[in-house]
């Protein structure tokens with residue numbers, strides 16, 4: 001069970017951060033190709049914006065793209081090792097701040113102040129208790145038109161018949177659970193996409209949500225994307241070479 005202690009022990013102490021997390025982008029050919037080929041197409045309606053809150057930036061794999069896309073950036077991570085690394089790496093960006101938290105509290109973020117919340121490749125290791133804590137707070141922290149994009153586990157919602165590697169995904173979380181939490185907390189899911197991960201079925205989920213009135217009368221879009229890793233190969237083979245231009 002990847003509980004908060006597991007996350008703290010692994011990412012604060014045991015993990016070898018020498019490559020800064022870049023190694024996790026290998027199937028896409030690197031984080032630049034992954035950002036512009038896989039993440040940005042899903043976020044382009046939401047960026048650039050005024051204030052961004054990133055939950056769990058690690059060593060800043062996505063932070064380097066988020067900071068130029070806003071006028072005020074805040075990164076919150078439970079690991080002091082990660083917070084120190086980000087403070088050093090982004091010392092030249094005066095509009096970026098980094099705060100260590102306990103893995104559940106967002107007390108230092110003012111209410112109704114955040115236009116975009118982002119978290120990718122981090123909360124997949126967070127069990128449902130973390131979402132019970134974060135989701136209602138995020139809905140308070142968002143502006144009325146603000147949106148959150150969270151990457152989380154769907155392992156509970158996926159019967160993994162072959163017993164394939166589950167990549168330490170949290171077992172107590174499904175896309176439905178997170179959608180229910182958003183609704184119970186007075187929010188609205190705009191789009192939810194279940195995605196495959198590294199040879200396994202849809203063990204992950206991308207949930208984009210905001211306050212109740214967000215996105216007008218449009219209904220929630222539900223997608224099941226069984227080709228997320230095929231997308232990665234296309235990005236690696238045909239987008240990544242463009243990262244060499246100039």
Ligand SMILES: C[S@@+](CC[C@H](N)C(=O)[O-])C[C@H]1O[C@@H](n2cnc3c(N)ncnc32)[C@H](O)[C@@H]1O
Pocket residue numbers: 007011012020021055056057058059060061062076077078079082102103104119120121122123125126130
């Ligand atoms: C696998 S790393 C990914 C970091 C970064 N998102 C990336 O993709 O490179 C996971 C990060 O999540 C952080 N983390 C895990 N659970 C957290 C929680 N509940 N709240 C804040 N940070 C958390 C860890 O400290 C670590 O920095």
